[in-house]
Every structure is written in structure tokens, then in C-alpha cells.
Amino acid sequence: MPLSHGRSYLAIPGPSVMPDRVLQAMHRAAPNIYAGEVVDMMPGLIDGLRSVARTQHNVAIYIANGHGTWEAALSNTLSPGGKVLSLCTGRFGHGWHEMATGLGIVPVIEEFGMQAPVNPERIEELLRADTTHDLKAVLLTHVDTSTSIRNDVMAARAAMNAAGHPALLMVDCIASMGCDRFEMDAWGVDVAVAASQKGLMVPPGVGFVFFNDKAAAVQANLSRVSRYWDWAPRANPDLFYQYFGGTAPTHHLYGLRESLAMIAEEGGIEAVWARHAHLAQAIWAAFDIWAADGPLQMNVADPALRSTAVTSLHVGAPYGTALRDWTEQKMGVTLGIGLGMSTPDDPKGDGFFRLGHMGHVNAPMVMGALSAIQSGLIALGIPHGDGALPAAAKVIAEA
Numbered sequence: 417m418p419l420s421h422g423r424s425y426l427a428i429p430g431p432s433v434m435p436d437r438v439l440q441a442m443h444r445a446a447p448n449i450y451a452g453e454v455v456d457m458m459p460g461l462i463d464g465l466r467s468v469a470r471t472q473h474n475v476a477i478y479i480a481n482g483h484g485t486w487e488a489a490l491s492n493t494l495s496p497g498g499k500v501l502s503l504c505t506g507r508f509g510h511g512w513h514e515m516a517t518g519l520g521i522v523p524v525i526e527e528f529g530m531q532a533p534v535n536p537e538r539i540e541e542l543l544r545a546d547t548t549h550d551l552k553a554v555l556l557t558h559v560d561t562s563t564s565i566r567n568d569v570m571a572a573r574a575a576m577n578a579a580g581h582p583a584l585l586m587v588d589c590i591a592s593m594g595c596d597r598f599e600m601d602a603w604g605v606d607v608a609v610a611a612s613q614k615g616l617m618v619p620p621g622v623g624f625v626f627f628n629d630k631a632a633a634v635q636a637n638l639s640r641v642s643r644y645w646d647w648a649p650r651a652n653p654d655l656f657y658q659y660f661g662g663t664a665p666t667h668h669l670y671g672l673r674e675s676l677a678m679i680a681e682e683g684g685i686e687a688v689w690a691r692h693a694h695l696a697q698a699i700w701a702a703f704d705i706w707a708a709d710g711p712l713q714m715n716v717a718d719p720a721l722r723s724t725a726v727t728s729l730h731v732g733a734p735y736g737t738a739l740r741d742w743t744e745q746k747m748g749v750t751l752g753i754g755l756g757m758s759t760p761d762d763p764k765g766d767g768f769f770r771l772g773h774m775g776h777v778n779a780p781m782v783m784g785a786l787s788a789i790q791s792g793l794i795a796l797g798i799p800h801g802d803g804a805l806p807a808a809a810k811v812i813a814e815a
């Protein structure tokens with residue numbers, strides 16, 4: 417008998433749960449786009465976005481998903497034939513690399529596997545070898561949402577500095593912004609991209625490209641920049657429509673204003689990071705116990721290398737798909753699919769699943785998702801250790 421009637425819970429790593437407050441803020445008549453509230457709210461939104469990204473620099477907003485911000489960042493920094501170094505720790509590094517290829521950019525791929533972060537020594541070595549400075553940018557995924565690896569952005573910057581290489585450091589923060597600590601300016605990031613539907617708790621449809629003055633200077637020297645992606649008028653508009661290269665995403669702006677207000681009310685981005693970190697500890701405590709006796713394993717063994725926004729798990733085919741189907745149908749909890757994890761003996765990635773814990777999540781939601789997994793493990797006869805839920809509850813009790 418399904419016990420899923422009631423509110424469903426999408427516990428995948430994006431789109432994430434949308435707060436009722438955000439939805440209610442969006443539920444309104446079409447506003448005037450030439451004067452009034454929507455126009456007046458822009459400086460506040462820009463300030464709020466800067467504080468979430470920890471930057472004093474520029475932000476350009478696009479009516480786009482994360483893929484759009486990938487293209488925007490590349491279109492403002494590279495020309496066809498230019499070279500970038502793509503550092504890959506899962507599916508999303510490849511995604512950005514494919515975007516670069518489509519623009520005629522020549523990406524040099526460096527693989528670090530699916531279970532380890534980028535290696536700063538290797539980055540330094542690759543950059544030192546580029547004595548002619550052909551590499552114009554280093555593309556790094558902060559949190560790779562497929563593997564749940566969190567890369568050390570500061571260490572990557574230190575490696576670039578040690579090599580004395582002038583390439584831009586461009587970081588994909590689509591999964592991490594508003595979840596895992598990210599300090600654009602302090603960490604020496606030149607370009608950072610993010611999107612609305614993950615830690616920022618707004619429906620998919622708006623993307624953000626943050627860029628510093630070094631990146632702006634690179635853009636100013638390009639022979640041409642696509643008019644639509646050009647970040648300069650978006651970051652410094654003379655007229656309101658230039659923020660968006662056309663009609664504003666009116667309702668998303670109301671949603672974003674509300675989500676930024678929620679972040680501020682919680683105590684600012686530090687408090688939001690701390691909540692994610694504590695909830696992740698509870699989640700990992702449960703997974704550790706289940707893993708102690710049975711096939712379930714977290715993809716990243718070392719907690720220090722894991723994102724606090726998403727956890728990727730291996731449970732062996734066909735259990736990953738079976739568990740996702742069971743929790744969705746019986747309990748109304750949708751877990752994430754394994755992404756880019758298929759192997760020759762598991763061609764469809766049926767042995768993997770992911771739990772998203774980004775954005776609008778709290779302790780009862782986390783305990784609810786964990787108990788859905790617990791019930792699924794029992795119902796499907798998947799061997800597992802005992803006592804996972806009390807272990808998570810204990811971590812939560814220590815908050």
C-alpha cells in the first residue's frame with residue numbers, strides 16, 4: 417500500500433525544494449517592467465547575490481539554467497581556437513568541457529577519476545608545462561554533483577600562482593552556492609557561475625555569472641563577444657532591460673528576492689553553510705551505519721572531500737534504481753539517479769543513487785528522507801547495518 421499521499425519531497429540535487437515563501441512571492445499579477453518595484457529591487461538583488469558569492473565584484477544575470485551560465489562564462493573570456501584546461505572529477509566537468517568544444521574552444525581535459533578531487537600538484541605541473549601561456553582559463557567544478565566530490569578551490573588557485581600562470585580561474589558553483597563554503601574574492605576566483613534552482617531555492621530559469629576586473633579586462637580584449645551573452649551591459653546597465661538582454665524574468669526576481677531575504681534572516685550565508693554542514697554530518701552518520709553491513713557505500717570515502725549539498729552512493733545494481741522507485745512510489749520521496757556512473761557491468765547506472773540536501777532543507781526533512789531510505793532497504797531486502805536513524809538523530813541532537 418502506498419503511504420505517499422500528502423506532500424511529496426524531491427530530494428534530488430536540483431532542482432531543490434522551493435520554499436512556500438518563494439512560491440508565494442512569485443504568485444502575483446504581471447508587474448510593470450518599465451518602472452516600479454521590479455526595477456527598484458535590482459540593486460538589493462545584486463547586493464544579496466554578491467554576499468552569497470562572497471564577492472565585491474560584478475554579477476551578470478541570465479535567463480538561463482546552469483548550462484547557459486557555462487556558455488556565458490566561456491563566451492566572455494575565450495575566442496575560438498583558445499585553449500582551456502578542464503579539470504574533471506565527474507560528469508559536470510565534462511559538461512562544461514563539451515560547452516567549450518561547441519564554441520570552438522580547445523579544451524585540454526585532465527581527469528582525476530570519479531572518487532578523488534583535483535590534485536593541485538598536477539595542476540601546477542600542467543600549467544608549468546604551458547610555457548607559452550596558451551591556456552587562457554582553468555575550468556574547475558567546485559562541487560561535482562554527480563560524484564559529490566568537493567574540490568579545494570583555494571588549493572587550485574595556489575597551484576596556479578605557484579606556476580606563475582596568468583590563466584583565469586573559472587569555477588562552477590552551480591551545486592555549491594548557498595550550500596558549501598565558497599569565497600570568490602578571498603580564494604582568488606576570477607569567474608564563478610551559479611544557477612537559481614539549487615542552493616538559491618528558486619525555480620530553474622535564472623543563472624548568474626560573477627566576474628572580477630581581471631576577467632573583465634580579458635573580455636575587453638576579445639575581438640568579438642556574442643551580443644546576447646555579453647556580460648558588460650548586464651553588469652553595468654544604463655537601462656533596466658540591459659540587465660537581462662530583454663524582458664526581465666519578473667517572477668523569478670520576486671522569488672529570488674524572497675530567497676535572499678530568507679538567507680539573511682537565517683543569519684547570513686555563514687549560518688546557511690553551518691546548517692548544511694551539520695545536516696550532512698547527520699546524513700553521513702546514517703550512511704556509515706548502513707554501510708557497515710551490506711553493499712551500500714558513499715562514493716567519496718573521506719568526509720573532508722565531500723560536498724555538504726549532495727551525497728552520491730553506490731549500492732550495486734539493481735538496488736539503486738529499485739530503491740529510488742520504492743521510495744518514490746511508496747513514500748513520495750524522490751531520490752536522485754546515478755549520473756555518469758555507469759560501468760560495463762552496470763551500463764544503466766542502476767547501482768547508484770544520490771540524496772540531495774541542498775537549499776531549503778531542515779532536520780525533519782533530512783530525517784524523513786533517511787527514514788524513507790531505511791524503509792526501502794527493509795522492504796527490498798537490501799542488507800544494511802542497524803541503527804542508522806538513531807545515529808543521525810544523535811548528530812541532530814548535538815546541534
Ligand SMILES: *Cc1c(COP(=O)(O)O)cnc(C)c1O
Nearest residue numbers: 481482483508559561590591611
Ligand atoms: C546542476 C548543475 C549543472 C547544470 O545546471 P543546469 O541548470 O541543469 O543546466 C552544472 N554544474 C553543476 C555542478 C551542477 O550541479
